[in-house]
Amino acid sequence: MQAVAFIEAPWREPAAVLTALAEEPWAIGLISDGDGPWSYVAARPDATLTLAADDPRDPFEALAALAGPPLPADPEGPPFQGGVAGLAGYELGDRVEHLGLPRLSGWPDLACARYLALLAFDHRRRRIVAIGRGSDSEEARTWAAEALGWLSLPPPRAIAPGADLEADPPHEYEAAVAEVVARIRSGEIFQANIARRWRGRLAAGARPADVLDGLAIASPAPFASYLRLPGLALVSNSPERFVEVRAQDGVLLAETRPIKGTAPRGADLAQDRANAEALLASAKDRAENLMIVDLMRNDLGRVCEVGSVAAPALFRLESFANVHHLVSKVTGRLAEGRTAVDLLHATFPPGSITGAPKVQAMKVIADLEPPRGPFFGAMFRLGFDGGFDSSVLIRTAAFAQDADGWSVEMRAGAGLVADSDPAAERRETEAKASALRTALESRASAATEG
Known part of the structure; x- marks a missing residue:
């Protein structure tokens, strides 16, 4: 697939474009809130795994073999x-740590596909790029034209999700x-x-994609995603990057941005500012964050050059529709001969949703939770060029x-340390789940054409 072709088209909102493809098996959307400069929609892969x-x-x-x-x-x-x-389910980590974890019925450890046609949405320049890959320029152009044609598909009528969650x-x-x-x-x-669990059913005729479309309008997130598998679907409104690999000056740079530390948004500006300042000053939340930073430094150190792993940003405040978070950044340079797949193997499952030490925390989680399946795994993209990006689900x-x-089914978790209060941690899960829960329970359609 050495040839690539690009065709530009006028701007449309990526979530709105995805709705027309969303019922096709292996349709996928990686949707940024606009702060991230690119979103992607793909479908009709030439190979699946x-x-x-x-x-x-x-x-x-x-x-690695599928990507080539x-x-x-x-x-x-x-x-x-x-x-x-595609999707790396949480229990893919059992292929790394060999703990004998049970599985959530119906969900695979790994489900991904190879896409030769896709749409890339440039949020900064407000344009769409239809992309095609092929063995020669003619084949690449054919695949790009295939992707361009998706923009002409009529969007289905949106139906309010109307879920009754318990x-x-x-x-x-x-x-x-x-x-x-x-x-x-x-x-x-x-x-x-x-994590805590909520379960229910969508209203008759409603689709998972209707939930994503509503979230994109009411509560956009930097790492939102959608995946349609045969008989299954996944909608994520994640704010958290897992690991990224990008080429720069002949080396592969790795980055992860673990989230630990949460406070609810305030009812007014003064309360919101007070909640944010309290989070920034919280010794408990900073310690919780630092534990995961240390864990991720260790994980990156398995495949990065000695001395290259660093934490250039600690405890930064990032604010979303319903919560404030503390976010840190850990970086490194992949050692010679190492790839993004090696990094995924070294770091999976994400430290921010397991704990420290990671393996023993996974054992504790297995004692107290039902199998996680897709929850707290990762949605990822692995480019033909070896570049990689992923979100924590x-x-x-x-x-x-x-x-x-x-x-x-939806879940929300809380990071627990020695001075965690059970009632406060329960309320934290409710704050984290609130935007997704609102989208699932909505009785009035929020889906609009971009």
Whole structure:
């Protein structure tokens, strides 16, 4: 796939374009809130890869083989010019740590596809670039024209999601928090992220894509995503980058931006500012964040050049529709011969949603939560040029289709340390889940054409 072709088109909102393709198996959207300069929509891949728990293949070798050896990218084009994209489920980490984790029924460890046609949305210049890859320029142009044609597809009528969600009982979650705190105080672990679950069904005729479209309008996030698999769908409104790899001056640079530390938005400007300042000053939240920074420094150190791993930003405040977060940044240079797939293997699952030490925290999580499946895994893209980017699947809803429509499950977690208060941590999960829950429960359609 050495040739690449670009065709420009006028701007439309990426979530609105995705709705016309969303019911096709393997349709995918990687949707930025606009602060990230690019969003992507792809469909109709030429190859797919799905690995269930009992599949004996090495998932990382299979992923690298699907992408193929790195090819040069056009420096004038978007960062992602075709390649592999998809889902790494949380229990893919069991292929790394071999803990014997149970699986969430129906969800694979890895589900990804190779896309030769895609649409790239340039938020800064307000344009769309249809991209095609092929063995020669003619084939590449054909695939680009295929992607351009998606802009002419009529969008379906949006239906309000109308889900009736029921949360796991508050006392059960608070009891799990109390148990983790006791295990931290006993010295078993330093931190663990424990999640709470909500379940329900979409209204008749509603689709998972309607949820994404509503979120894109009401609560945009830098790493929102959508994936449609046969009989399954995933909608994420994630604010968190997992790991990124990009080429610069002949070397591959790695970056991760772990989130730890949360405070709700205030009802008015004064309260909002007070909540943000309290979060910035919170010793508990800063310590929680620093533990994960240290964990991610260690993970990156497995595949980066000695001495190159650094944390150039600590405890930065980032604000979203419903919460403030503390966000740090860890960077490094991949060692010679190492690839983005090696980095994924070294860092998965994300430290911010497991804990420290990671392996023991995963064991604690398995004791207290049902299998996670897609929750707290990663959505990723691996370009033909070897570039990589991924999000942590927080603020995420998973859908399963049956004869009566779509069932839905969502989860939200909290990072627990020795002085965590069970009731406060429960309220934190509710704040984190609020935007997604509002979108799922909406009785009035928020989907509009961009």
